[in-house]
Amino acid sequence: MISVRELTKVYRQPTRDVVAIDDINLDIDDGEIHGIIGRSGAGKSTLVRCLTLLDRPTKGQVIVGGQDLTAVSDTQLRNARRRIGMVFQHANLLSSRTVAENVAMPLEIVNTKKAERRSRALELLELVGLQGLEDTYPAQLSGGQRQRVGIARALAADPDVLLCDEPTSALDPGTTDEILSLIRSVADRLNLTVVVITHEMSVVKNLCDSVSLLEAGAIMESGKLSTVAADVNSQLSRSLLPLPTHQPASADMVIEAIGKADAVNTPIATKIAEENPVEVEIAAANIETLGDTRFAHYLLAIDSPEAINLTGIEATLARHGFAIRVRAKQGVKA
Numbered sequence: 131m132i133s134v135r136e137l138t139k140v141y142r143q144p145t146r147d148v149v150a151i152d153d154i155n156l157d158i159d160d161g162e163i164h165g166i167i168g169r170s171g172a173g174k175s176t177l178v179r180c181l182t183l184l185d186r187p188t189k190g191q192v193i194v195g196g197q198d199l200t201a202v203s204d205t206q207l208r209n210a211r212r213r214i215g216m217v218f219q220h221a222n223l224l225s226s227r228t229v230a231e232n233v234a235m236p237l238e239i240v241n242t243k244k245a246e247r248r249s250r251a252l253e254l255l256e257l258v259g260l261q262g263l264e265d266t267y268p269a270q271l272s273g274g275q276r277q278r279v280g281i282a283r284a285l286a287a288d289p290d291v292l293l294c295d296e297p298t299s300a301l302d303p304g305t306t307d308e309i310l311s312l313i314r315s316v317a318d319r320l321n322l323t324v325v326v327i328t329h330e331m332s333v334v335k336n337l338c339d340s341v342s343l344l345e346a347g348a349i350m351e352s353g354k355l356s357t358v359a360a361d362v363n364s365q366l367s368r369s370l371l372p373l374p375t376h377q378p379a380s381a382d383m384v385i386e387a388i389g390k391a392d393a394v395n396t397p398i399a400t401k402i403a404e405e406n407p408v409e410v411e412i413a414a415a416n417i418e419t420l421g422d423t424r425f426a427h428y429l430l431a432i433d434s435p436e437a438i439n440l441t442g443i444e445a446t447l448a449r450h451g452f453a454i455r456v457r458a459k460q461g462v463k464a
């Protein structure tokens with residue numbers, strides 16, 4: 131549905147060039163909700179502008195529904211943009227217009243008749259849970275309600291793609307949860323492909339099927355949430371399944387292990403101790419559900435009076451479905 135190929139954006143400045151987007155490749159399937167997470171300055175805003183061609187990429191392609199937006203005429207681009215609904219951090223509603231008129235604005239631009247605009251607005255307001263508020267004004271609404279209006283407006287022209295730029299960054303945690311479940315439910319119902327730009331891992335955890343980590347304009351990691359989380363060497367996994375910060379001062383060996391699904395039910399410390407001549411302590415643990423899958427992330431402190439046979443421990447963990455990363459191994463057999 132959405133393919134990005136070798137996308138690059140360089141801002142030319144008098145003294146230096148700023149590479150804001152650096153050779154990005156990305157494929158997002160139909161109906162998928164993809165999160166792009168990055169810190170301030172990572173290039174998120176530039177990427178959003180390049181995805182909609184509001185900013186011309188220096189190089190590369192943005193292909194939406196089989197159409198390369200970098201290679202079409204201005205008229206074709208305007209039409210293509212109508213298939214992409216935008217949700218912003220602040221709903222950016224017009225204060226002089228009613229809620230229904232705000233929702234219908236994308237239809238006004240394409241000269242849809244007034245009665246039809248009204249009926250579409252009412253339908254969408256019901257979809258986002260704001261029935262009865264059609265004739266109120268934005269100032270009479272809460273932040274969460276305003277964002278619901280923003281979502282309804284993004285859906286007015288019946289898009290295939292929803293591009294959400296920090297959709298919950300201005301909201302409190304409870305309202306954030308409500309807006310994320312609304313995005314999920316409209317995406318499912320209308321079979322939308324969704325791109326969510328965020329700096330918050332909780333948005334990725336609660337909403338997305340897949341994720342990319344953007345750093346200094348480049349994608350460092352990308353994949354399905356369940357695959358990325360299970361990768362013990364992944365930077366994203368460490369943020370998706372964070373371990374408590376208080377961890378053991380020392381042990382002969384310290385291992386991080388991540389398992390998912392059935393592996394979560396295994397008493398892994400007992401299994402290691404049964405199969406290897408060592409003592410095992412679970413020094414830190416995090417058990418979480420991402421999407422439909424349960425994950426266990428452990429920090430195992432292993433001690434032994436003798437040199438430790440790492441291969442044996444690795445075999446036990448692998449047999450029970452755990453991927454591991456050895457953090458410290460002063461007690462390991464050479």
Ligand SMILES: Nc1ncnc2c1ncn2[C@@H]1O[C@H](COP(=O)(O)OP(=O)(O)OP(=O)(O)O)[C@@H](O)[C@H]1O
Binds near residue numbers: 141149172
């Ligand atoms: N118009 C511009 N001219 C020059 N440099 C720019 C321009 N827009 C962005 N940049 C630079 O590109 C890089 C990426 O900026 P961008 O605003 O896309 O990051 P961001 O991840 O959206 O950050 P934030 O979350 O703080 O908005 C930064 O180094 C920024 O200074």
